Amino acid sequence: MTIPMDITFKNLEHSAALEAKIRERGARLELHGDTIQRCRVVVQGPHKHHNKGGLYEVRIDVRVPGEELVVSRGGHRNQAHEDPYVAVRDAFDAMTQQLDSRKRRPSNPPPRI
DSSP, rough: OOOOOOOOOOOSSSOOHHHHHHHHHHHHHTTSSSSOOEEEEEEEEOOOOOOOOOOOOOEEEEEEOOOOOOEEETTSSOOGGSHHHHHHHHHHHHHHHHHHHHHHHHHHHHOOO
C-alpha cells in the first residue's frame, strides 16, 4: 500500500531530489507501523534574516488509527541541519522510533485505579 503523502516546502524552492528522498523515507514507514492513513511533511528553509548557514526544519505528522504522531526536527537545535537532507533523515528516524514504540505498547492498557 502506498501512504498518502502531502509534502510542503516553505522558505525554499521546490527540490525534486529532496522530495524524492522524502517519499522514499515515507514509504519505509509502512514497515514500522500499522495502517498509516496519512503522512504530512513540511520542510522549512532558513529564515531570510540569516546571512549564512541557516538551519532547516522538518515536521512530520503521521495519522494512524486513533492517533496523530508528530515529529519536528531542526530549527536552532542542531547545526547539522544546515543540510536539509540531514534534517529530513533525523525527522524520519525520530518518526520511525515513535512508530516502533507504538507497536510495542499493549493495545488494551490495564485500567488505572
